[in-house]
Amino acid sequence: MSGSIQDTFFEECEELLEATDEGLTAIEGGDHDPEVVNAIFRAVHSIKGGAGAFGLDDLVAFAHRFETVFDEVRSNRLDLDEKLIQLLLRSSDQLSALVEVARDGGEIDEAHNDTLLAALDEYIPEEEEDLTFEPMGLGGPAPMMDLGDLGGAPAEPQEETYRIRFQPLKEMYGTGNEPFFLFQALKDLGELTVTMDENELPGFDAMDMAEAYLAWDLVLVTKETRSKVEAVFEFVEGLCELSINGDGDAEAEANALAALDAMFAAPPAADAAAAPEGEAPAAPFEPPVPAPEPEAKPAAAEEKASAPKAESGKQEQRGGPKPTLRVELERVDRLINAVGELIINHSMLAQQIANLNVSDTRDVETELEGFKNLARDIQEGVMAIRAQPVKPLFQRMARIVREASAATGKTCKLVTEGENTEVDKTVIERLSDPLTHILRNAVDHGVEKPEDREAAGKSKVGEIRLSASHRSGSVCIEIKDDGAGVNRPRVKQIAIEKGLIPENAELTDGEIDNLLFAPGFSTAKEISNLSGRGVGMDVVKNAVTGLGGRINISSAPGKGSTFTIILPLTLAVMDGMVVSVADQTMVVPITSIVETMRGSDDMINSLGADGTLLSIRGNFVPICDVAGALGLYRESDQQAGVYLLVETETGQRCALAVDDIHDQRQVVIKSLDGVCGEIPGVAAATILGDGKIAMILDPESIIAASPTAAAFDTERRMSNAS
Amino acid sequence: MQAEAKQTDQEVRHAEHSEFVSFTVAGQAFCLKITQIREIRRWSPVTILPHAPADVLGVMNLRGAVIPIYDLSARFGLQQTEASERNVVIVVSVHGKPVGLLAESVSEIISINPDDIQDTPPVDSRNTMEYIQGIISHDDTMVRIINLDAVISAPEQVMP
Numbered sequence: 001m002s003g004s005i006q007d008t009f010f011e012e013c014e015e016l017l018e019a020t021d022e023g024l025t026a027i028e029g030g031d032h033d034p035e036v037v038n039a040i041f042r043a044v045h046s047i048k049g050g051a052g053a054f055g056l057d058d059l060v061a062f063a064h065r066f067e068t069v070f071d072e073v074r075s076n077r078l079d080l081d082e083k084l085i086q087l088l089l090r091s092s093d094q095l096s097a098l099v100e101v102a103r104d105g106g107e108i109d110e111a112h113n114d115t116l117l118a119a120l121d122e123y124i125p126e127e128e129e130d131l132t133f134e135p136m137g138l139g140g141p142a143p144m145m146d147l148g149d150l151g152g153a154p155a156e157p158q159e160e161t162y163r164i165r166f167q168p169l170k171e172m173y174g175t176g177n178e179p180f181f182l183f184q185a186l187k188d189l190g191e192l193t194v195t196m197d198e199n200e201l202p203g204f205d206a207m208d209m210a211e212a213y214l215a216w217d218l219v220l221v222t223k224e225t226r227s228k229v230e231a232v233f234e235f236v237e238g239l240c241e242l243s244i245n246g247d248g249d250a251e252a253e254a255n256a257l258a259a260l261d262a263m264f265a266a267p268p269a270a271d272a273a274a275a276p277e278g279e280a281p282a283a284p285f286e287p288p289v290p291a292p293e294p295e296a297k298p299a300a301a302e303e304k305a306s307a308p309k310a311e312s313g314k315q316e317q318r319g320g321p322k323p324t325l326r327v328e329l330e331r332v333d334r335l336i337n338a339v340g341e342l343i344i345n346h347s348m349l350a351q352q353i354a355n356l357n358v359s360d361t362r363d364v365e366t367e368l369e370g371f372k373n374l375a376r377d378i379q380e381g382v383m384a385i386r387a388q389p390v391k392p393l394f395q396r397m398a399r400i401v402r403e404a405s406a407a408t409g410k411t412c413k414l415v416t417e418g419e420n421t422e423v424d425k426t427v428i429e430r431l432s433d434p435l436t437h438i439l440r441n442a443v444d445h446g447v448e449k450p451e452d453r454e455a456a457g458k459s460k461v462g463e464i465r466l467s468a469s470h471r472s473g474s475v476c477i478e479i480k481d482d483g484a485g486v487n488r489p490r491v492k493q494i495a496i497e498k499g500l501i502p503e504n505a506e507l508t509d510g511e512i513d514n515l516l517f518a519p520g521f522s523t524a525k526e527i528s529n530l531s532g533r534g535v536g537m538d539v540v541k542n543a544v545t546g547l548g549g550r551i552n553i554s555s556a557p558g559k560g561s562t563f564t565i566i567l568p569l570t571l572a573v574m575d576g577m578v579v580s581v582a583d584q585t586m587v588v589p590i591t592s593i594v595e596t597m598r599g600s601d602d603m604i605n606s607l608g609a610d611g612t613l614l615s616i617r618g619n620f621v622p623i624c625d626v627a628g629a630l631g632l633y634r635e636s637d638q639q640a641g642v643y644l645l646v647e648t649e650t651g652q653r654c655a656l657a658v659d660d661i662h663d664q665r666q667v668v669i670k671s672l673d674g675v676c677g678e679i680p681g682v683a684a685a686t687i688l689g690d691g692k693i694a695m696i697l698d699p700e701s702i703i704a705a706s707p708t709a710a711a712f713d714t715e716r717r718m719s720n721a722s
Numbered sequence: 723m724q725a726e727a728k729q730t731d732q733e734v735r736h737a738e739h740s741e742f743v744s745f746t747v748a749g750q751a752f753c754l755k756i757t758q759i760r761e762i763r764r765w766s767p768v769t770i771l772p773h774a775p776a777d778v779l780g781v782m783n784l785r786g787a788v789i790p791i792y793d794l795s796a797r798f799g800l801q802q803t804e805a806s807e808r809n810v811v812i813v814v815s816v817h818g819k820p821v822g823l824l825a826e827s828v829s830e831i832i833s834i835n836p837d838d839i840q841d842t843p844p845v846d847s848r849n850t851m852e853y854i855q856g857i858i859s860h861d862d863t864m865v866r867i868i869n870l871d872a873v874i875s876a877p878e879q880v881m882p
Contacts, residue, residue, distance in 0.1 A: 341786045584770055630772035670788045674819055675781060679772055685781060685788050693769040693781050693788055 009050040010103045011326075014392070016043040017096050021395045024092055028085050034074065041070040047095065056102045059095075062113065065120040066091050078123055087119050090406075093399045159190075159223055163245045167197075167215035172239035179216065185232045190222025215241075329425070332385050339379045340573070340668040346372050347665075347689030379573070387422035390468045390477075393432060394419050397466055400436050404443035410462060411450060412443050417467035423475050427567055430547055431477070434540040438479050438563050439464065441537070446483035446561055456558065458482065471566070474549075474591070480562040486555040488512045495521065513553045513561075517541040545700070548574065548589070548669075548683070576667045576696060577644065578688070579658040582632040585694045587667055587686055588656070592699045594645045596661060614643055614655040621645065625657045626697065629705045630681050646699040654703050669696065680705045739833040744865050745812065745825040748800040751865045752825075753832065753858075758814050758870055762828055765809040776802060782822055784813065791822040797873060799849055816874040832860050839867065 023040040026033075048063035069088070072078040094116050101108050164186075168179060186192050197215040201207070220229065226246055233242055346368070353364055394416045401414040423431075447453075447462030454460055465480040488509060495501045495515045507515075515521060519538040544551045549567035568574055568591070576587035577596070597616070605613045605620065613620040623643070627633070643655040667686040670693075672679070683698035743762075744753040768780035768791050777796035781788050791811060795803045803809065803824055811822040839856040855869040 337786070344786065632770070632772060672781075672788065675788050675790050676771055676774065676778065679774075682772060685769070687783050687786065687788075691783050692767075693783050695769065695772070 006054055009054065010099070012050065013047055013099045013103075016047050017092070017099060018392055018395060019043040020092050020095070021398070024085070024089055025395070025398065027080060028089065032080055037070065037074050041067060041074055044070060044095070047099070051102070054102075056098075058108060058113070059098045059102050062091075062095060062098055062117065065117055065124065066095060069120050069123045072123060072125070077125075084123065087116070087123075089402060091116055091120060093402065096396075096399070159221055160226075160246055162218075162220045162222065162226070162229055164218040164220060164229075165215065165241070165243045166218060166233075167241040168212050168236070169239055169241070170210060170212040172236050173212060175239065177236050177239065179214075182232055182236065183216075183218070186218065186220055186229070189224045189228060189232070190220055192221075193219040195219075327385075332382070335382050336386070339375070339382050342375045343379060343573075343666070343668055344687045344689070344691075346375050348691055351689040383424070383573075384422075386425045388425050388428055389420045389422050390428060391419040393428050393435070394466055394468075396432065397435055397439055400439050401443060401464060404440045408444055409449070410443060410447055411460060412447050412462040412464055414439075415463060415465045417465065418469045421468035421470060421475065423468070423567070427475070427547055430543060431565075431567075434543040434551075434565070435466075435477075435479070437537070437540050439466070442479060442481040442483065442561070446481040446485075448484050452484075456484075475567045477565040477567065478562060479565075480560060482560040485557045485559055485561050486513050486516065486553070488557070491515055510554075513555050516553060517551070545698075550591075573666050573668050574696075575664065576686070577661060578663040578665060578667075578694070579626075579642070579644070580660045580662065581630070581658050582627040584632065585662070585688060585692065586626075586658075587694050587696045588644055588646075588658075588699060589683070589696065590664065592646045594647050594653070596642065596644050599641055599643050599655075599657075616645065616655075619653075621653045621655045623655045623657050624703050626681075626702055627657075627659075629702045644699075646703075648700055648703060654699075656699060656702065667694075667696070739835050742832050742834050742865075742867070743812075744829040744832055744860070745810070746827055746829060747798065747825050748795040748803070749826070750800075751829065751860075751863050752794070752868050753865050754812070754814065754868050754870065756831065760813045760815055760820060763811045763813065763822075765805050765807060765811055765824065767805075779805065779824060782811070784820060784822070787820060789813070789820045789822050791824060792874065793824045794873075795824075795826075798853060799847065814870060814874075816870050821874050832865070834858055834860075 020040050020043045023036045023043070026036050027040075044063050044067040048060055048067055051059035051063060066088075069078070069084075069091075073080060073084075078084065094113060098108065098113075100106070166179070166182075168177070183192065183194055195217045197217055198213070200215070201213045207213075222229065226244070229244060233240070236242075349371075350368055353361055353368065398414045398416070401412055405412045442464050443462070447464070448456065448458075450460045453462065463482050465478070467478045467480075469476050469478075492501070492507065492512050492515070495512075495518065496503050496505075498521065500515060500518050500521065501507065516537045517540070521538065541551055544565055544567070547567055549565055551566075552564045553561060554564070555561040575590040577590055577593060579586055579588055599614060603615050604623070605615060607613050612623045614623050615621075642658050642661050644658060644661075645653060645655050647653050667688075670685045670687065672682070672685050675685075679695075681698060681702040682695045683701075684696045685693050686696055688694050741756040742753040743756050743759055744751055746752070766782070768782045770780045771778060771790075774780070777793050779791040779793050782791050793803050793805075795801060803826065805824055808827065810825055810828050812825055812828070813820055813822050815821070838858050840858065841856055842851060842854045843857075845851065852872045853869055855867040857867065858865050
């Protein structure tokens with residue numbers, strides 16, 4: 001059980017860290033709204049609370065300092081200057097790192113941790129430094145969390161009287177909370193008088209055992225601050241009706257009420273979601289806090305409305321508590337598989353009806369068409385469940401850029417666009433590494449040193465733009481830096497030195513840029529610990545092609561480089577051209593096909609002993625026989641008479657020769673992982689309407705595997721060179 | 723403690739006969755424990771895997787899953803099977819994945835007393851030694867018990 005609670009904690013940590021990052025980014029962008037600061041404070045506090053419950057001491061210690069500094073900011077005792085913001089950003093990174101270590105195991109960079117702690121300490125007033133956090137045991141007695149004014153007790157504590165009306169709802173008992181412990185906790189704060197109000201208690205016969213009838217009127221005389229009093233009720237928020245009236249001046253009260261509202265405005269859905277998982281008596285941490293508090297602060301909302309970037313997204317996120325459901329990924333995947341089957345099943349049915357030899361199938365076909373549309377609808381719906389905004393990924397990338405900048409002594413800022421673009425979860429997961437690599441490269445190799453930038457008349461701060469957008473059925477992710485661009489003479493030199501291209505090769509600019517993706521290519525003069533660990537951009541390229549995507553680079557000397565990654569929206573289905581090759585039915589991804597044509601003899605020209613070229617409107621394109629590339633042999637009377645013109649990532653065109661084209665349709669991708677090893681030329685498999693399996697081809701690797709096309713490629717290079 | 727466990731194990735072995743499914747591959751009798759077999763299907767043409775070795779016939783659609791089909795005969799170093807409708811595909815689960823094995827035909831279910839299993843006598847082929855777990859005599863014929871984990875090694879590499 002503790003395992004599942006801990007999992008929930010880490011899940012919530014993700015959200016909380018995201019909220020922290022988001023807040024800090026807003027602050028960095030000049031938004032010093034107190035609510036933003038509060039949101040961060042609460043997020044960090046919740047992490048601390050949960051970490052304490054699980055005995056994650058390092059995390060607690062760090063979160064505590066971090067939170068304390070935030071409390072100072074919150075109570076306007078600290079100014080958010082540039083230096084502090086940078087420190088907070090780094091601390092937030094460290095907090096993420098600590099959470100990761102706590103979750104996945106691993107080593108904490110002690111030195112870095114200590115440096116940050118020391119830096120944070122500088123902002124914390126003396127007397128607070130040895131204040132330690134009391135971890136709360138699960139279901140332990142009083143939830144005594146020192147939320148609130150950790151940042152320094154008021155100079156002269158005054159006695160104050162609070163009149164508290166506390167009426168638990170039955171849900172409060174349902175979650176195992178016990179008023180007695182709350183009162184005990186209050187009693188620790190000062191002098192407490194408890195009066196029970198049993199007016200609502202019905203007669204014995206009418207009493208429902210599960211209902212809550214009792215209320216209490218409490219009078220507390222304490223020197224503690226109001227927030228400490230409120231903190232006692234922190235874990236029963238939403239589970240009781242509570243009013244706290246102090247004797248303090250009206251303004252303080254109004255503030256406190258607003259704060260209380262804010263604190264208690266967490267969406268009830270969060271509690272509801274947590275409850276069925278067999279929760280501990282007292283929920284060990286607060287529900288995710290980046291909750292909307294529209295009533296509490298309309299002014300701030302307006303301010304946000306005028307904030308420049310990612311407008312609609314923010315509104316959507318803060319605009320109202322959308323009820324959400326946390327579902328195990330596995331369940332969704334099962335559903336996706338089932339829908340995939342449904343689509344296959346549909347095409348099988350269609351095929352069998354066509355084979356029935358019934359004269360009038362119109363009615364059936366209409367119904368079948370309806371079936372197909374429904375299946376598509378369901379499929380899109382299910383895929384949408386897996387789709388997630390790229391925002392968390394982009395936020396992590398901001399961290400990468402900060403780290404890389406610090407390591408190289410350059411100053412770079414990451415500007416993100418289209419953070420709400422939704423992409424399949426797996427794609428997001430698998431994009432993390434390639435993006436990290438590209439961004440590190442952009443900082444390390446792309447952006448120039450500050451002095452060089454100034455000399456070139458650019459701003460000292462390098463700008464890296466990371467954007468995501470949907471583009472006709474695919475996702476486009478662009479990484480654009482304003483650095484020096486690809487140093488083409490050097491790249492070419494290195495490629496020659498490493499034997500990647502012949503010495504006299506003449507390459508276009510685009511071809512040179514693409515050399516960066518060649519295996520074993522790394523331009524760093526010495527291996528820095530940042531990028532260039534012997535693995536290069538070829539790894540990035542493999543990762544992207546592994547996702548069925550493509551990556552391109554374009555570069556302008558002195559102006560910067562742009563990497564464009566085009567990815568399919570989903571990994572489960574794709575549009576393909578069904579072709580036959582040597583009696584086998586195969587599928588070619590539609591995305592790679594430029595055009596298709598039926599060839600005639602006069603279009604085919606021989607070049608050398610076995611090179612053949614297809615002439616298309618005056619252009620000559622090498623022909624690659626798919627059957628030959630796959631090692632399949634066709635009967636002698638068959639001929640590859642149909643050509644699919646495809647374009648490779650280097651912009652090179654090639655005509656894939658196949659026997660025939662049948663159909664263009666959506667196919668369900670079935671991975672061949674675990675079925676067999678990697679097959680050159682084959683990307684995956686799919687199941688066709690007749691229940692047969694068809695290979696999904698990878699044109700790129702077919703061309704590489706084809707002796708003629710590959711030979712022609714070198715031939716052309718050589719002939720160009722001479 | 724361990725000895726005790728061993729003893730109970732043996733008691734069970736004495737007490738219980740295991741059921742095996744026997745089938746023929748290239749004219750020889752083989753068998754697999756019935757619990758290893760998920761289903762037996764009639765052969766239907768498979769989709770060829772390019773660049774696959776001779777004993778990998780291709781892949782088949784098993785209710786939406788893509789499963790590889792091996793020619794047991796070729797795997798054992800015997801002649802390649804000319805697969806036809808009369809042949810069967812025995813679907814087994816190896817290393818947690820379904821795999822199809824082409825056999826000539828399925829014979830019967832036989833009940834075997836574990837004590838009757840004889841060790842494979844040393845022969846000259848290392849593959850045979852690895853692939854055959856033991857032999858038993860049933861109705862005067864020799865039935866070979868297949869060591870499935872050895873026949874289908876974990877993550878198959880199909881490379882040219």
